[in-house]
Amino acid sequence: MAALRCLLLLLFAPVLQAADVLLLSEENPPLNFTRAGQPSGFSVELVRLLAAQAGDRAEIRMEPWTRGYSRAQREAGVGLFSTARTPERESLFQWVGPLMQARTCFYSRRVDNLRIDSLEDARRLRRLALPRQWYSTDYLLAQGFDNLFTVASQDKMMHMFALGRGDLIVASDIAVPQLLGLRNLRMEDVQQQHCFMEHESYLAFSPQTDTALVARWQQALHTLYRDGRFQHSYRRWFADRPLGPRLEAVLGQVTR
Known part of the structure; x- marks a missing residue:
């Protein structure tokens, strides 16, 4: 009986550990890329921090850009990063950012x-x-x-x-x-x-994603701005690169 119980737990473990959001990205170092079989890069590090701060479980998966771009417009609970926010794309997604200039x-x-x-x-x-x-x-x-x-x-x-x-x-x-x-x-x-x-790069959530989740992630990013974790991560990846005037302005507004 005990063995059967353990087997059932193993079978259903993936369901119990299901992610709250699926985050898609492409191979685009140094922002997002695969290292030793695992997603890595500045943007990957940042969205992991965001997920932890927001209290959500996130699965990060690398896919070809065109496939991820399509899925992030039609599937609930799907986000795409790093995505340039442009006027032409404004109504296609819900936006969390900025992450990069x-x-x-x-x-x-x-x-x-x-x-x-x-x-x-x-x-x-x-x-x-x-x-x-x-x-x-x-x-x-x-x-x-x-x-x-x-x-x-x-x-x-x-x-x-x-x-x-x-x-x-x-x-x-x-x-x-x-x-x-x-x-x-x-x-x-x-x-x-x-x-x-x-341009500024963002995490772009699908229109079908719960707006409360998107707001929670934007608030989580503001927390990373205020407590310095965003700046620390940025400096680790881009020691000699300035944030850029637009990103500096956003940080100034949030942290003052």
């Missing part, structure tokens, strides 16, 4: 000797390979770019760039070193060109 720029191969000073300059190029449903892809499409070739992932983007099949890549200044590393490229191999967008 970054600048988005074009990058060319240094050997190509290009000079891109504006969106118009980039629009005249032969081809830009960009992942589907990236905020920068959506933005450039809205600006009338007809030379975009959309791909399934940032790895595919870098593959085309390394082979010379894309004239430029688009990346945030915080992620570009790791993106280049996917194809054994270095910062010395590329030239930063026109920077056309600054």
Whole structure:
């Protein structure tokens, strides 16, 4: 009888330990990536702190961006990070943040000797390979770019760039070193060109997620701002990188 009871407990343990929220992310170091088979990165560390502060159980899972982006718009209890908050996306999600501020720029191969000073300059190029449903892809499409070739992932983007099949890549200044590393490229191999967008990254919950849970997580983030845990985690990952003026302003408002 005792053995049967133990077996039943083992069988139902996964149900009893079910997560309150499912948090999806993509491979995008240093914010979110897999290390030794486990999710890691600044944003991963931060959402774990948020879950603990909010008192919720969270499962973190790495998925391709397009799949996670779709699920986070239609499934209750699902969040997606790190997600750029843009006017076009505002009504698609419930937002918790900001978590990070970054600048988005074009990058060319240094050997190509290009000079891109504006969106118009980039629009005249032969081809830009960009992942589907990236905020920068959506933005450039809205600006009338007809030379975009959309791909399934940032790895595919870098593959085309390394082979010379894309004239430029688009990346945030915080992620570009790791993106280049996917194809054994270095910062010395590329030239930063026109920077056309600054954005803040958020945790984006689906519209179907309980609004009380979203509010609880936003309040948990404010607690991390006030007690210094957010700043401590940021400095661990980005010792030489300033927070950025917008994020500084948010912290100032919450902590004063």
